[in-house]
Amino acid sequence: MKKFFVPLAALTAAMFAYAPIAIANAPYESTMLLIQKIFYFHVPSWMAMYAGIAVCGAASVVYLFKSRPAADRLAVAAAELIVLFGAIGLVTGPLWGRKAWGVWWQWDARLTMALLLELVFIAYLLVRAYGGPGSDKLAAAVGIFGTAVSPFVYVSVNIWRTVHPLNTVVPTLRAGMFGPFWFCSAAFLLLFTLLIMMRTQLASEQAMLDELYLAEDDGMV
Amino acid sequence: MFLRTALLVLRKDFAIEIKSYEILSTTLFFAVGCVLVFAFALVKEGQAPPDSAAAILWIALLFSGTLALGRTFERERYGETIRALLLAPAPRPALYVGKLLGILCLLGLTEVLLVPLIALLFSAPLLERLALLLPLLVCGTIGFAAVGTLFAAMLMRARTRDVMLPILLYPITIPVIIAGVRGTSALLATPPDQPTTIMWLTILLCFDVVFVTLSLWTFEPLMTE
Numbered sequence: 001m002k003k004f005f006v007p008l009a010a011l012t013a014a015m016f017a018y019a020p021i022a023i024a025n026a027p028y029e030s031t032m033l034l035i036q037k038i039f040y041f042h043v044p045s046w047m048a049m050y051a052g053i054a055v056c057g058a059a060s061v062v063y064l065f066k067s068r069p070a071a072d073r074l075a076v077a078a079a080e081l082i083v084l085f086g087a088i089g090l091v092t093g094p095l096w097g098r099k100a101w102g103v104w105w106q107w108d109a110r111l112t113m114a115l116l117l118e119l120v121f122i123a124y125l126l127v128r129a130y131g132g133p134g135s136d137k138l139a140a141a142v143g144i145f146g147t148a149v150s151p152f153v154y155v156s157v158n159i160w161r162t163v164h165p166l167n168t169v170v171p172t173l174r175a176g177m178f179g180p181f182w183f184c185s186a187a188f189l190l191l192f193t194l195l196i197m198m199r200t201q202l203a204s205e206q207a208m209l210d211e212l213y214l215a216e217d218d219g220m221v
Numbered sequence: 222m223f224l225r226t227a228l229l230v231l232r233k234d235f236a237i238e239i240k241s242y243e244i245l246s247t248t249l250f251f252a253v254g255c256v257l258v259f260a261f262a263l264v265k266e267g268q269a270p271p272d273s274a275a276a277i278l279w280i281a282l283l284f285s286g287t288l289a290l291g292r293t294f295e296r297e298r299y300g301e302t303i304r305a306l307l308l309a310p311a312p313r314p315a316l317y318v319g320k321l322l323g324i325l326c327l328l329g330l331t332e333v334l335l336v337p338l339i340a341l342l343f344s345a346p347l348l349e350r351l352a353l354l355l356p357l358l359v360c361g362t363i364g365f366a367a368v369g370t371l372f373a374a375m376l377m378r379a380r381t382r383d384v385m386l387p388i389l390l391y392p393i394t395i396p397v398i399i400a401g402v403r404g405t406s407a408l409l410a411t412p413p414d415q416p417t418t419i420m421w422l423t424i425l426l427c428f429d430v431v432f433v434t435l436s437l438w439t440f441e442p443l444m445t446e
Contacts (some may be wrong), residue, residue, distance in 0.1 A: 131380075135379060152428075
């Protein structure tokens with residue numbers, strides 16, 4: 001893992017450096033014109049968030065049933081990234097909505113559920129921070145339930161009438177929009193991978209250090 | 222064996238509760254208090270906004286349910302009886318089902334009080350449309366209580382359990398409350414919008430299946446120390 005880190009970091013940095021140029025070169029959307037360009041960062045940040053939810057859910061299940069500390073560290077890293085990318089989505093969304101719908105926030109299904117998912121994983125981090133001993137298992141349960149709720153968020157947009165565009169909007173984009181959109185998505189997912197690698201590395205080094213301290217206290221070193 | 226254990230846990234909770242009616246009476250009183258607080262907040266010129274009955278019913282249920290969950294498990298912790306329960310040679314999911322049934326009975330009694338009270342105070346046609354309201358309430362309560370029982374049980378060990386229960390429970394169960402409120406307010410519209418109510422009822426059923434399955438599945442590893 002460590003071997004790939006530097007080239008991966010360089011590639012991500014290069015992609016994020018080129019992303020504004022790619023977005024600037026993309027064609028204008030017919031009704032929203034310039035405002036629509038926030039789409040190239042808004043949607044990829046939600047993609048990264050869902051990637052985080054998938055990782056967090058899977059890692060929580062593994063930790064809860066197999067008690068592997070590595071899975072727990074992966075779940076925490078994923079939860080922190082969910083909150084981060086969710087926050088990016090929740091900031092870019094209202095910015096777009098203010099110009100496109102005229103209001104910062106709409107209480108419709110998609111927005112409400114996105115906010116809820118963000119709250120679930122903030123609660124996850126709160127449990128870890130203040131839950132006391134045994135909170136890692138507790139947090140794993142929150143991760144599993146949060147993951148279980150997330151598909152409802154994804155389909156909620158189709159069952160509740162909403163001002164938010166449907167998920168099926170992506171294949172109907174104009175030809176020139178695909179390139180920048182997939183480019184930005186790849187950049188966000190790369191960034192996600194990179195950050196999760198860094199965070200799990202940090203957590204495992206912390207765990208190692210704690211073990212050494214304990215060993216020293218026991219007089220073994 | 223499974224069902225018998227669950228019913229035994231339920232009977233134990235009943236036997237304790239019936240001696241003092243402590244949890245039942247405090248929960249009922251708290252639910253009435255919630256209704257009054259929201260009535261004061263929402264009523265203008267003697268009239269409540271049209272959709273408020275559904276909202277107040279579910280919010281009162283959510284709040285008093287959280288209180289009841291905390292109290293029920295506080296009693297187990299205080300008497301150190303949870304350890305005895307977990308040591309018993311019985312399937313762990315059966316213990317969960319027993320506690321869940323107890324919470325459901327308690328919330329059911331709360332609803333028996335809340336529904337006529339809200340129907341009376343907000344002149345909402347809740348009692349006339351009981352045929353669809355009943356399944357909505359049953360499914361919503363099961364969805365909320367399934368997650369609530371699991372989280373309250375595992376929070377027993379945590380130092381900050383009082384504040385952690387609502388923090389964890391609300392974001393996860395709010396989808397259930399949304400479905401309940403939407404379904405009930407569609408039902409209370411004139412004329413009642415039955416297809417919408419049935420759609421929300423289906424969603425509630427999906428939540429119930431997911432939440433109960435997950436809770437039964439995770440209860441055992443969560444309660445193992």
